[in-house]
Amino acid sequence: MIRYDYHGTGFAGWQEKLDHYEPAFLLKLFRDMLRIRIIEEEIERRYFQDHMKSPIHLVIGQEATSVGACAALTRADLLYASHRTHGNYLAKGGDLKAMLCEMHCRINGCVGSRGGSMHLMDKSVGMAGSSAIVAGVVPIATGTAFAAQMQDESYVTTVFLGDAATEEGSVSEALNFAALKQLPIIYFCENNFYSVQSPLHTRQPKREIYKWAASYGMPSVLVDGTNVLAVYEAMQEAVARAKQGGGPTFIESPVYRFRAHGGAGDDSKTGYRDIAEREAWEKACPIETYFAFLKSAGLIDEQARKVMAGEIMAETMEAFDFALRSPKPTEADLYTHVYAD
Amino acid sequence: MPWDEGLVNSLVYDAPDPKEGRVLGYAKAVNEALEIALKQDPSVFVFGQGVDDPTAMFGVTKDLQDKFGEKRVFDSPLSEEGMMGVSTGAAMNGMRPVFMHNRPDFILLAFNQLVTHAAKMHYMDNGLTKVPMVVWAAIGRGWGSGAQHSQAIQGLLLGVPGLKIVMPSTPYDAKGLMLSAILDNNPVLVFEHRWLMKKDGIVPEGFYRVPLGKGIYRRRGKDVTIVGASHALELGLQAANKLAAEGIDAEVIDLRTIKPLDEEIIAESLKKTGRLVVVDTGWSMGGVCAEIGCLAAEKWFDSLKAPVRRIGLPDIPHPAGYTLEQFFYPDVKRISQTIRELVHQ
Numbered sequence: 001m002i003r004y005d006y007h008g009t010g011f012a013g014w015q016e017k018l019d020h021y022e023p024a025f026l027l028k029l030f031r032d033m034l035r036i037r038i039i040e041e042e043i044e045r046r047y048f049q050d051h052m053k054s055p056i057h058l059v060i061g062q063e064a065t066s067v068g069a070c071a072a073l074t075r076a077d078l079l080y081a082s083h084r085t086h087g088n089y090l091a092k093g094g095d096l097k098a099m100l101c102e103m104h105c106r107i108n109g110c111v112g113s114r115g116g117s118m119h120l121m122d123k124s125v126g127m128a129g130s131s132a133i134v135a136g137v138v139p140i141a142t143g144t145a146f147a148a149q150m151q152d153e154s155y156v157t158t159v160f161l162g163d164a165a166t167e168e169g170s171v172s173e174a175l176n177f178a179a180l181k182q183l184p185i186i187y188f189c190e191n192n193f194y195s196v197q198s199p200l201h202t203r204q205p206k207r208e209i210y211k212w213a214a215s216y217g218m219p220s221v222l223v224d225g226t227n228v229l230a231v232y233e234a235m236q237e238a239v240a241r242a243k244q245g246g247g248p249t250f251i252e253s254p255v256y257r258f259r260a261h262g263g264a265g266d267d268s269k270t271g272y273r274d275i276a277e278r279e280a281w282e283k284a285c286p287i288e289t290y291f292a293f294l295k296s297a298g299l300i301d302e303q304a305r306k307v308m309a310g311e312i313m314a315e316t317m318e319a320f321d322f323a324l325r326s327p328k329p330t331e332a333d334l335y336t337h338v339y340a341d
Numbered sequence: 342m343p344w345d346e347g348l349v350n351s352l353v354y355d356a357p358d359p360k361e362g363r364v365l366g367y368a369k370a371v372n373e374a375l376e377i378a379l380k381q382d383p384s385v386f387v388f389g390q391g392v393d394d395p396t397a398m399f400g401v402t403k404d405l406q407d408k409f410g411e412k413r414v415f416d417s418p419l420s421e422e423g424m425m426g427v428s429t430g431a432a433m434n435g436m437r438p439v440f441m442h443n444r445p446d447f448i449l450l451a452f453n454q455l456v457t458h459a460a461k462m463h464y465m466d467n468g469l470t471k472v473p474m475v476v477w478a479a480i481g482r483g484w485g486s487g488a489q490h491s492q493a494i495q496g497l498l499l500g501v502p503g504l505k506i507v508m509p510s511t512p513y514d515a516k517g518l519m520l521s522a523i524l525d526n527n528p529v530l531v532f533e534h535r536w537l538m539k540k541d542g543i544v545p546e547g548f549y550r551v552p553l554g555k556g557i558y559r560r561r562g563k564d565v566t567i568v569g570a571s572h573a574l575e576l577g578l579q580a581a582n583k584l585a586a587e588g589i590d591a592e593v594i595d596l597r598t599i600k601p602l603d604e605e606i607i608a609e610s611l612k613k614t615g616r617l618v619v620v621d622t623g624w625s626m627g628g629v630c631a632e633i634g635c636l637a638a639e640k641w642f643d644s645l646k647a648p649v650r651r652i653g654l655p656d657i658p659h660p661a662g663y664t665l666e667q668f669f670y671p672d673v674k675r676i677s678q679t680i681r682e683l684v685h686q
Contacts (some may be wrong), residue, residue, distance in 0.1 A: 078434075112465060121469075122472075123470070129433070133458075136458055139424075139426020139427050140454075142430060143426055143433075150477075153434055170422045170426060176418055177418055212570075300410060335462050338502050339463070340471040
C-alpha cells in the first residue's frame, strides 16, 4: 500500500522558465546532485568493509533539497544540519576528503574524529553545525540568526530539519522567537514521512506541516522536494526576504529517502513501509527527472553525463584513498578542546 | 511577595566594617557586574523571563534595560530549551549572552541544549567554535518553594564536561566571579542563593575579576577542614566561628567555583587537619559532597585521620512546609554537631 504518494508535477511547465537561467548554472545543479548520489553510493558500497566506523544516514533520494537550497546561499551564509548531514555538507561546499576522513575516524577529518557522519561541520564554508538530537540545532540556528541581527551582519541562516523535528517543543519555541524578533532565518523542513520507521500519521494529526508553521506568524510554503529548481526558487525568495529584514520563512519540502533511516541499503522489506511506495517515489527521482528535463532542453545527453559521472567517481576514489592513508588520532588528541581558552 | 522579603530580611550576617571599603549588598554587586560587562562589551546581552520586571530578579537586573535598551536587556518567551539554544547559537557566533532564570529548577527544561549542545560544541568542532555564555539562577530555598522551586541542581551538572559552575558566597565574589564568567569562553553556570541576596560586603568599585577554579581560605585552623560554596559555606563558616569558643579550630575553604574544582587547596588543608567536612546546598548523593568525598578517599587517603562527613541534603525531595523544612535543611547547629563528633572521634 502506498501511504504517502508523490503529489508533485515534476518539471511540467518548467520549460518556459529555462530562459531565466544560465545553462552552466542548470548543469551545475545536476552535477552537484549527481556528485552527492555517487559519493553516497560509494559510501554504501564500502560500508560493510567496516573502515568507516560511524553510523551513516544516507541522503540518496534527497539530493535536490540540499543542492537547491545551497544554490541560493553564499559561502558566508550559514547552514545547520540534522543527523543526515552528507548532502548539506557537500552542497554547502564542504571538503569531500575532510568528510571521508571524518567518517574513517582520522585526525584530519573535518572535526578531527570527534563527530563522525552525524556531526559534519566546516566553519570555513558556512557549515555551522549539526546535531544528532532531532531538532537540536533548530534553536541554535535561531540564536545564530539573532546574533546576525544584533551585530547587523548580512548573512542568512538556514536550518534543515525533518518532519519529526516539528514534533519537538523546541521547534515551536524557536519558530515563536524567530517570528517575534523577525530573524533572518529559513527553516527548511524535509518531510520524508518517516521518523526512523515511525510513519507520519502515527505521530501527527492530519494537517499540513507548512500550514502549522504558518500559524507561528511567518510565510510558509510547500515545495516539491524532488524538483531542484523549485527548491532553489523558494529558497531564493526566502533568502531575499531575510536579507531585506522581512524575517523568517518556513519551507516544507516533501521528499523520500530511498534507503533506510540509517546504515546501508533499504529496509522497506521489514514491513514498516511498502516497497511499492519507494518505487513510486523513485519514478520522481530528483536526479533522473532533472536529467530528463535538461536532456529535453538539449542541455545534456547520456555521453556528457557519463563523462561527468566518471570525473566524480575519480574524485571519490581519490578521496577514499586519501582517507584510508590518513593518520589516526593519538591518545593526546582525546584531551584537547574540552574547554576553550 | 512580602513573606519572601520578610524571610530574606530576617537573616543575620556579620556586618562588614565600612573602614575596609565600600559596603554593598549582594544583589547590587551582581547588578554592578552586569552593568560593567554591558558597558565594556557590545556583544554582551542579558535576557530571560522577568529581567525587566519591577522586582528585577532580586534587584540583580535593576535599571539595566533603562541604561542599555530593550535590544540588549530583554524579557524572553517562556521557552527554556528554545532560549538556551538561542543563547548557544548566539554565543557560537560572536555574542556573549547572559541568560537569567529566577530558579535553577527551570534550567532542567533546558538540559538538552545545555548539556548536549552548549557544553559539547567546542569539543565537537575540534576547538573551532566557542560558546561564551553565562546561565544564571538563584537557588530558591524557603517559604513554601518546595520540591519544584528550591532545587540546587549543581550536582546534576558537575559531571558534564565542558561546563563551568560558579557558586559565590560573598558580594565581593558575586561581582568578581560574574565578570570572570562573562569573559570566559565557555558556558558558565552561576548559581546564586536567594538567602545571600541581602548580605552586605565590601565591594570595590569598577572592574575586577575573581578567577574561576580557585578556592580561598575564609578561616585558618588546624583541627578540621570545612569545604563548600555558596550559602552552605556561609553556614559552615558560622559554625566554625561558634566552635572556636569550644576550642575547635576549623579551617574553612570557600571553593567559589565547584567546576573546575580547586583540588589543590583542599589537599593542602587536609594534609594539615586530617579531617574533612563537605558542605553543599544540594543533595549529598552524587553531588558536590559525594565528589569531594570520593576524591579524599581516592587521592588524599593518607591524610585522613577520620571518615569524611557530608553535610548536604538527604536523598529526599524538598518539602514545602515550614516545619518539614527545619528537619530537611542542615543548619549551623547541626553542622556544628557533626564537626564536634568528627573532631572528638
